[in-house]
Amino acid sequence: MSLKAGKKTKEWLKAKRQLIAQLEDHGITSCEIRRDRCLKSWALTLAHARKRRFLHEGELKVVVVACSQCHNEIEAMPHEEMHRIVMDAIKRRKKQPVEIPESAWNHP
Ligand SMILES: [Zn+2]
Numbered sequence: 001m002s003l004k005a006g007k008k009t010k011e012w013l014k015a016k017r018q019l020i021a022q023l024e025d026h027g028i029t030s031c032e033i034r035r036d037r038c039l040k041s042w043a044l045t046l047a048h049a050r051k052r053r054f055l056h057e058g059e060l061k062v063v064v065v066a067c068s069q070c071h072n073e074i075e076a077m078p079h080e081e082m083h084r085i086v087m088d089a090i091k092r093r094k095k096q097p098v099e100i101p102e103s104a105w106n107h108p
Pocket of ligand 1 (some may be wrong): 031032033034035037038039040066067068069070071
């Protein structure tokens with residue numbers, strides 16, 4: 001087994017850098033999930049609507065900014081619930097930093 005990052009991981013790390021810049025350009029600099037115990041603009045991460053291994057083609061960039069608290073809470077939920085919460089946060093945006101493919105709206 002190799003300790004080097006696999007192809008998928010490398011692809012994600014590259015996409016992640018671009019995404020952070022695109023999100024910032026659109027003024028998205030705090031948590032978009034906003035659950036009760038939200039940390040707002042502290043300990044930010046990017047959250048997908050699906051577990052990464054279940055992402056469909058073209059969905060790598062379908063993410064929201066999430067504080068680590070909200071991210072942990074949604075990760076512990078059933079997949080369908082996590083998907084709904086992330087896609088609801090995406091819907092609340094006035095303008096999308098990246099194109100959201102049609103497939104991203106449906107679960108599974
Ligand atoms: Zn939060």
